[in-house]
Amino acid sequence: MAQLTDDCFAHGGALLPLDQALADLRQRLVPVTQSETLPLQDCLGRAVALPVLAQVSVPPQANSAVDGYAVYFDDLNPDTATTLPVVGRAAAGHPHAGLPPRGSAVRIFTGALMPQGMDTVLMQEDCSATEAQVTIRPGIKRGANSRAAGEDIAAGQMALAPGTVLTPAHLALAAAVGHADLPVYRPLRVALLSTGDEVNPLGQPLPPGGIYDANRPMLAALLRRLGCQVSDLGILPDKRAILAAKLAEAAAGHDAVISSGGVSTGEEDHVKAAIEMHGALHLWRLAIKPGRPVALGQIGRVPYFGLPGNPVAALLTFAFFARPLLARLGGAELPPLRAFPVRAGFAYRKKPDRREWVRVILEPGEPGGAWLARKYPVDGAGIITSLTGSDGILELEESRTRLEPGDSARFYPYGLLGL
Secondary structure, eight states: OOOOOTTTTOOOOOOBOHHHHHHHHHHHOOOOSOEEEEEGGGOTTOBBOSOEEOSSOBSSSOEESSSEEEEOGGGSOSSSOEEEEEEEEEBTTBOOOSOOOTTOEEEEOTTOBOOTTOOEEEEGGGEEEOSSEEEEOSOOOTTTTEEOTTSSBOTTSEEEOTTOBOOHHHHHHHHHTTOSEEEEEOOOEEEEEEEOTTEEOTTSOOOTTOEEOOHHHHHHHHHHHTTOEEEEEEEEOSOHHHHHHHHHHHHHTOSEEEEESOOSSSTTOOHHHHHHTTEEEEEEEBSEESOOEEEEEEETTEEEEEEOSSHHHHHHHIIIIIHHHHHHHTTOOOOOOOOEEEEESSOEEOOTTOEEEEEEEEEOOSTTSOOEEEEOSOOOTTOTHHHHTSOEEEEEOTTOOEEOTTOEEEEEEGGGGTO
C-alpha cells in the first residue's frame, strides 16, 4: 500500500477554521489504497482509479426521439402544409435501407436510426397520415425530434473522472460507452476501536459508573456507508502499554485507524502517549462546536483519527472532517456539501470565528415559502436522542454571532452528510 509522509498530519496548534483545515490536509493526502479492475456489476460504491474514456459515442448514430415521420427539412413548405409520400419504415434495430429520395418521408419509431440524409422528425400526433402519404403542418424547426450522434457524450471524451464514487447512474454511463469493467480503488481498510475503562460492551450488566459503547456501532456503520472495510477491535482499556501494542498491531494490517475517546490531555487519557511510542499525534484544534479537539496522527505511516468521546461530537466531526479525509485516502473525491436555505424559528447567540452546528427539526413554512427550522430542545454533545429526533444540522458560519427568528440559515439533512 502507499504510505504517507511522516509529517503529513503535523499541526502547530492554532485554532483553525474548518475549511482551512480541510484544504490544508487535502493537499497533503494521497490515496493509500491499491487499484484493481473489476467487472462493471461489482463496482457499485467503489471510487474510480483512472480516467474512464468513452469508447463509443452515445448515441452512436443519429436517431429519432419520437414515433413519427422522418423528412428532409428543406422539403417542407414554411407557410403551408406539406404532403409527402411515405417510402419506407425505420424501427429501433431495423434501419431504413438506402438513401430516401428527396420529397419523401419515412415512417420512423423512437430509437430508430435516422434515414440517410434526413434531419427532422415530425411527431405522429402532429401529422395527418395514411399508409401512402403524410401531411405535415408548417412551423416545425430543423432537426426537431432528432437525437444527434454523440449528443450525450462523444467517443474519446472522459465519461468518469478519477475519484468518482460509482452510483447506479455511473454504471449505466460506463456501460453505454462500452466498458465491461472498470479500474477502481480497493476499499479502505479501517481498524475501529473505542477506549475508556468506563466503556462497556453490549450484552453485559453495567458496573457502577459504566456506560455502553454507543460510538463503535455508530462509527462502524458510518465507515461502511463510506465504502470502507471495517475491522472491529472492540474496547481498549486506559492502559498505555496495552493501547500501544494494539494500535501498532492494528496499523500493521490496515490503511487507517480510527478511535473515539481518550485523546485529550487528562491524566487518564493515554492514547496520545501510546501512539507516540510508534509515531506521532497532533491535536487539531478546530474552530467548531461541538467537537473542537480532533486528533490526527500516524502509527508508523498509517493515518490515525481520534474522535471525541461524546456521540454527537463524534458523529459530527466524522461527517464534516473525518469523512472527506478518509474518502481522499481511499481514492474518492466526494462532491461538495450542498446546504439548503431554511428560515430560523428560534433565536441563537454564538462566539465569533467559530462554526457551530445546531440540531433542528423542520416544519413547513408559509405556502410557497422556506421551511422553518426549530431547535431541538436539548442540545448537549452526549444527547443521542437529539440525533434521532431531529432532521438535520443548521450551520452557523464563523462570521455569524447571532440568529434571529425569520433569518435565513444553511441546513444539511443528515442523509447528505452520509449519516
